[in-house]
Amino acid sequence: MSEKITIYDIAKKLNITAATVSRALNNNPKIKESTRELVLKTAASMNYKQNKLALALKSGRSNNIGVIVPRIDSNFFASVIRGIEEELQPHGYQVIICQTHEDPQRENENLYTLIDAQVDGILMSVTDVADENTGAFHYVLEKNVPLIFFDRSKDISGVSSVTINDFKGGYIATKHLIDEGCRCIAHLSGDQSLAIFKNRFLGYKQALLDNGMTFKEEYVINVKSAVEAGKDAVETLLKLPIAPDAIFSSSDFAALGAIQELKERNISIPKQFCVAGFSNEPFTKFMELSITSVDQSPLEMGKMSARVFLEQVDKTETIKIEKKVVLAPELHIRKSSSRTSS
Template sequence: MSEKITIYDIAKKLNITAATVSRALNNNPRISDTTRKLVMETAASMGYTQNKLALALKSGKSNLVGVIVPYIDTSFFASIIRGIEEALHPEGYNVIICQTHETEAKEIETVNTLLNAQVDGILMSLSKTSKETTHFEHILNKKIPLVFFDRRKNIKGVSSVTIDDFEGGYVATKHLIEQGCKTIAHLSGDWSLEIYKNRSEGYKQALLDHGLKYDEKYLLHVKSDTEAGKSAVDTLMKLDKKPDAIFSSSDFVALGAIQRLQELGIKLPDDFCVVGFSNEPFTQLMELSISSVDQAPHEMGRMAAKVFLDQVSGVGKVKIEQKVELTPHLISRKSSVKPVAKKKAK
């Protein structure tokens, strides 16, 4: 294995000082264009690579941004990451992507790893089990910008980019009411994450605003998977007064609910309507396409990156703490849009 090429090797070959080589490699204005070009070409021919960590320690800037998500293998978070990269790359930043697998211990470990890597900022979505705030305080104490997206904690000085989850729950429920549904169940997630609590509050308010009773027995807390959707339908169908619609805070739960309803011979959307949340790609590809609230993940990612860029470049010009809230949009599809004649008869 060959020895690593250093600036001293380049200096010896060109018969110049190591300091001159270093300045040329770092585009110091004191170095002439001719010398800079010669150094760059020689460095490339000799296979020289700069020590990025050493440069970061010296300059205080690594041009690296850490992005932390619960999982990278979901369409939602993948779209957010794409939006972040598209916004940061033209500004000279590279992205380090990490996942927590929904565990607080992994979240804390990941934050510490990114700090040790001298990142210029951290953009993250909380894990479901995140309770501690010490690791966030550690980030802030180091004067490193922290931006939450989708899932957040309300911490002074920390910016966030989310959608209006209350409005998302409201418009989904309102849509079901407009389809003639009278007894609407809601399948919610863990309220330790405020996104699920806010969606549930929107559901409740829509019912009350349209003269329908809010009854807690139609609100179920479930995991975000298809099996949970199937089990939820089994539970709801044991009630004396069965629901005629479901608003789910997860598309995967909505999918499971639809599968069970179809197994039970219930006709959708004629006799039962379902609306999900997130607008996952599969929702529009199924034979019975699923209505869903779109969270605009790509826009969320780009906006999170913009908030970070504002913080590192707009000192004295912009407010450091920004709370950006995007507007959700309901995508109506077959699972909840009843035939006109049927709807009017209700």
Template sequence: MNKKGATIYDISKKLNVSVATVSRALNDHPRISQATKDLVKKTAKEMNYKQNNLAKALKSGETKNVGIIVPFVNTNFFSSVIRGIEEELSPFGYHVIICQSHEDVNIEKRHLNTLLNAQVDGIFMSVSKTTIDTEHIQSILDTTNTPIIFFDRKKDIKGISTVTIDDYRGGYIATEHLINEGYKNICHFAGDLNLEIYQNRLNGYKQALIDHQLPVKEDNIVSMGSSIDAGIDAIKKLWDKKSIPDAIFSSSDFAALGACQELKKRKIKIPQEVAVIGFSNEPFTQFMELTMSSVDQTPLLMGKMSGQVFLDSVKENGSGVSIEKKVVLTPQLYIRKSSKRK
């Protein structure tokens, strides 16, 4: 066996057929018989032939690679979205290149340039919390035909399709559940309000209070990070105030987990004295000693729908028609012990 690998010319010589026949057989050309395809592929394998994917990409105009940019990969939500995209595109021969922005717009810009230089066929993106100016994204639309699909975190840019959940609805049903359980002084961990998803969850929380004739108290709204430590710090600050909440709706499961830890440390009973509900339905929420209620974001479905939107865009580009899609998925509330008083 040739360790360096054979060429199509070597295969052609061994089988005494034309180079064109070998090339067509390897690429499953319809004019080549199945018997010839099988023989050529068998010989190619025996001779350690490796197809030149770069040359193939240059010829076809597609690399069969797509890029995915997420803030972090070490959360169940983003890893599940990536899995959904991969499962949807893999049957069509696509491979994914995963990049992390670490919530830094400058890193996000570098990743975009790298993916464009790699000539990916499409880019899936959940923007960083520091992405305020979107000129670097707009320039891709202006100068290339590379489709971009936003998922979860998005910016409103004409020409870019989006796949999100109804965050407003998620915030509303979580707050309404707490109200129906008899809680009246409900605090909200709002997350980083530079991101539209957290603004929408906050607005859903506010509207649920208004619809049930409860006051919206600005002191009960805490804009904060989405970490366990942020949840711990928020409880410390809230308990320094006179008006102590009897329930917490957090835009993050991790901040909600931190809140539970600090409440337990202070010997405050959950949910009898204070209820806690999170957002994202991370796996740990159902395996805690006191299981935690949470709004599920259906990340696997979000990934699969993002993949479908991309595949549709590929078909549309081939037909000369481009349609901007806005897919909004319905959130689901999982009610567990941390918020079930009745």
């Protein structure tokens, strides 16, 4: 029914060559004004649409960029992607989504697939930072495809990154708990091979030390980012000789679980026990007992990553710029830790 209209069809109709049509459509100054107008009018009337694939093949640029995340149905990653899409759309780029489900092999496959698909850049949040196998990453770099890490990054030369200052995030959350009068603060940490969790932990530790409090290993519990894990952690913590009176959790979900378990045990929040989480998930502010949390400004992170990509893509290919953007975390103080103001 609708045959594809190409520049050859236009050329034939006007008794000129495809080259002239192409030039006319691209506003090449060497084309006579009358010809240009004729071509433009004819193209419109024939409902011509440029075939981007042909253009991509010729130019070597697909105008697609790939985004790799552990999973898309998390508020954080979805917001980052939103930021990326909004920033790149005006520049004519389309965003291709890939998920790793925290599987390093999936991550590798995604990288190869995206390069195969000739994307013009890859923005990603790394899944397994500890994995020594950086083959796929170097493969990307060899192809001179800009690679940008956001949130979770890996230390690879030539790769830019956009992260938040997780150390500071851990620090201000912990400092806040101290300021609220908490004397013994526990920490629910995440996978320490990931810099984000490591730094949140280090920020927590430093805040304790800077404020004359002692740091003890047994108050740090490694948890998965899940409600159940938070409950279990509280159970463990309350068995300690000296029970803590506050928790700084590197995950909002674990913080929620902790709160649920504390309530179960009739421990009053924030009076007897304060809790702060990390990520500022939407639910933290919806709760009746709203949860204090560190915001990571995911939308801004996405936009910034996109901007870094745009900078890289314009540069001469031979120059490797390595830009490290670090965004500031922001503590949202809510009921779960507001003794003074409530």
